[in-house]
Amino acid sequence: MENTNFVSAIKKMRSEVAEIRLKGDWSAVLGFFRANDGVALSTDLLLLKAAAIQLADDAQGYVLEDAMNLLNMAFELAPCSSRALIEKAHFQFAVEDNAHAALRTFQEAELMCKSDFVDLTCGKGRVLKELHGTQAALTYLSNSAVADSEAVQALVREISSEQTL
Numbered sequence: 001m002e003n004t005n006f007v008s009a010i011k012k013m014r015s016e017v018a019e020i021r022l023k024g025d026w027s028a029v030l031g032f033f034r035a036n037d038g039v040a041l042s043t044d045l046l047l048l049k050a051a052a053i054q055l056a057d058d059a060q061g062y063v064l065e066d067a068m069n070l071l072n073m074a075f076e077l078a079p080c081s082s083r084a085l086i087e088k089a090h091f092q093f094a095v096e097d098n099a100h101a102a103l104r105t106f107q108e109a110e111l112m113c114k115s116d117f118v119d120l121t122c123g124k125g126r127v128l129k130e131l132h133g134t135q136a137a138l139t140y141l142s143n144s145a146v147a148d149s150e151a152v153q154a155l156v157r158e159i160s161s162e163q164t165l
Contacts, residue, residue, distance in 0.1 A: 010042045017048065026056040034060050046074040047087050054095065064095055082116070085109035118149045125155055134163045 013036065020028050030052040033045075041049065050070040053062045071091055075084040086109045093102035121144045129137035141147060141156050 006040065009039070010045065013039070013041075013045060017045070021048075026052050027058040027060070030056040030058070030060050030062065034062075043074045043078040043081055043084060046070045046077065047084060050074070050087065050091070054091070067091060067095070080112065082109040082112040085112065114146065114149075118146045118151050121146050121149075122151055122155050125152070125159070129159055134159055 017029060017032050020032050029048070033049045033052060047070070050067040053059060053067040053070070054064065068088070068091060071084060071088040075081070075088065078084060085105055089102045089105035089109060092098045092105055096102075121141065125137045125141045125144075128140050137159055138156060141152055141159075144152060146152055
């Protein structure tokens with residue numbers, strides 16, 4: 001029951017903050033988060049709060065270190081999320097002026113994204129084979145941005161060998 005309440009609260013917060021964001025006023029977005037201090041936030045809301053701290057005309061008592069802490073919390077909450085790392089790398093580069101740290105963080109996010117994209121590509125390739133046949137799957141896989149990955153190549157071999165049976 002507690003999880004259902006949390007999910008409902010997060011959905012409500014997302015809806016409310018989305019309306020505020022439409023106005024393009026980052027100070028108002030930050031005001032929303034200030035009014036909800038102490039409320040547990042989802043990863044996407046942590047990232048949005050961090051962005052608001054950086055972009056608001058009125059920081060409302062927050063400092064840039066608070067934004068970095070939120071970015072770190074978002075990554076801890078969802079360690080498989082490349083989005084938190086990407087936002088952290090932007091912060092390291094633009095705010096902290098630390099290009100070396102930003103590059104390392106971007107590279108870590110890139111590896112996560114590539115792994116996700118390989119998984120996505122293989123899954124889509126299997127679905128295409130099921131729905132549209134072997135040739136559609138092989139065409140998609142061979143034209144994919146990750147066509148040279150071992151997993152995609154293995155799937156191409158698997159599908160090709162089924163075709164010859």
